Amino acid sequence: MPDSHTTSSRTPHHHAALVIVGTGMAGVGLARALRRQGDTRTITLVSADSGDDYSKPLLSTGFAKRLSPDKLAQRSAEALADELNAQIVTHTLVTQLDVDNHVLQLSSGATLGYDELVLATGAAPRTPFRIPSELAERCFTVNDLDDYRRLHGALNQPTRIAIIGAGLVGCEFANDLHAGGHQVTVIAPESAPLPRLLPERLGSALADTFQEAGIRLALGRTLETLSQDADNALTLQLDNGERHTVDIILFATGLAPRTQLAEAAGLSVSPSGIQVDRQLRTNQPHIYALGDAACIDGVNAMYVQPLQASVKALAATLGGTPTSVSFGAWPVVVKTPLLPVVAYPPTQPPERWRIEGDGNDFTALAENKDGHLIGFALTGGCVRRKVELSRAAPGLLG
Numbered sequence: 001m002p003d004s005h006t007t008s009s010r011t012p013h014h015h016a017a018l019v020i021v022g023t024g025m026a027g028v029g030l031a032r033a034l035r036r037q038g039d040t041r042t043i044t045l046v047s048a049d050s051g052d053d054y055s056k057p058l059l060s061t062g063f064a065k066r067l068s069p070d071k072l073a074q075r076s077a078e079a080l081a082d083e084l085n086a087q088i089v090t091h092t093l094v095t096q097l098d099v100d101n102h103v104l105q106l107s108s109g110a111t112l113g114y115d116e117l118v119l120a121t122g123a124a125p126r127t128p129f130r131i132p133s134e135l136a137e138r139c140f141t142v143n144d145l146d147d148y149r150r151l152h153g154a155l156n157q158p159t160r161i162a163i164i165g166a167g168l169v170g171c172e173f174a175n176d177l178h179a180g181g182h183q184v185t186v187i188a189p190e191s192a193p194l195p196r197l198l199p200e201r202l203g204s205a206l207a208d209t210f211q212e213a214g215i216r217l218a219l220g221r222t223l224e225t226l227s228q229d230a231d232n233a234l235t236l237q238l239d240n241g242e243r244h245t246v247d248i249i250l251f252a253t254g255l256a257p258r259t260q261l262a263e264a265a266g267l268s269v270s271p272s273g274i275q276v277d278r279q280l281r282t283n284q285p286h287i288y289a290l291g292d293a294a295c296i297d298g299v300n301a302m303y304v305q306p307l308q309a310s311v312k313a314l315a316a317t318l319g320g321t322p323t324s325v326s327f328g329a330w331p332v333v334v335k336t337p338l339l340p341v342v343a344y345p346p347t348q349p350p351e352r353w354r355i356e357g358d359g360n361d362f363t364a365l366a367e368n369k370d371g372h373l374i375g376f377a378l379t380g381g382c383v384r385r386k387v388e389l390s391r392a393a394p395g396l397l398g
Helices: 025-036 056-061 075-084 133-139 146-156 166-179 201-212 260-264 304-318 378-393
Strands: 005-006 016-021 042-046 073-075 087-090 094-098 101-106 112-113 114-117 124-125 160-164 181-187 214-220 223-228 234-239 244-245 250-251 255-257 273-276 287-289 292-298 332-334 341-344 352-358 361-368 375-377
Touching: 005 056, 016 025, 025 075, 025 304, 056 146, 056 250, 056 292, 073 075, 075 087, 101 166, 133 223, 146 160, 160 166, 160 244, 160 292, 166 181, 166 201, 166 250, 166 332, 201 214, 201 223, 201 361, 201 375, 234 250, 260 378, 273 341, 361 378
Parallel strands: 016 042, 016 114, 042 087, 114 287, 160 181, 160 250, 181 214, 273 292
Antiparallel strands: 005 087, 094 101, 101 112, 124 255, 223 234, 234 244, 332 341, 341 375, 352 361, 361 375
């Protein structure tokens, strides 16, 4: 890991100090929102990676557009620090949080004091399959710009790639890598793609579209063994004995909120994230959590719209106007240009899905036992109903 370094601003330390752990969309978004509302306090952001500013949703659209990692980075950590009039400490982990003394211990050996602390530590890819160490360099996950840089470096020519997982990230990368000229195979245990977002009939429409385009699917299957053959190719053996030969593997098997730092410091955490109330407060005074790491009133919504609503509410709270976050209906737009998909998944299993449409153009309405709309899913030409149905659907944290 490169040496940590600090990108300094021009601010002398005389205001209350805010420390934000994490420089993803949540951490940087909060610092921007505070500066926009005229906040002059000292802000320090601590980044485990390069601290470059980029839009995370673009990571799964970069290969079709032939975007290099440097093109995805909108500004360097230095330029970002300048814009935010803040300090950004890069390539540095927070190893310990001392809540009694308001001090963070950093991996560089330094300590950092805070008056207010925001944990925007994000989520880490889950890889349920144990990867043999000698094959690790051919196995990838993509959750930040540094990950994208690594994958991009491995794909300098048309490549056979297996994607493990058919959720949001797996499907977006399948579409993008296919459009970028690579041969893609998707392997997943579910019977249809996007199982958390779509009823099976709509998922099957996406599967059909992918297959017609030339993306290979092995659905209802799990990876049993992984080995390297004499030609240096990777052989994946599935639970039904089927074998696939590829050059690299992308694991897209979900994300787990990064809660270890919070948990070790005695904050309330659960598998869904760092527990916070509607004002993003943890159970420790002066400590907040935001973004993919946070579970707000029992809800962890790892999507852009809830994150933006949370940033706005927390900026107001830190600015002296305590504000509870509320999410309206926030449909998820899936970046699969082969078949447009929009979904607003119901929070509880619906009594029924009312599905209408034909070909690949479907509207699916999730209804509770009283017949009320509690979610929806749209494919193809029906995605234009997104606004109308969002208005009719209930918000998640109303």
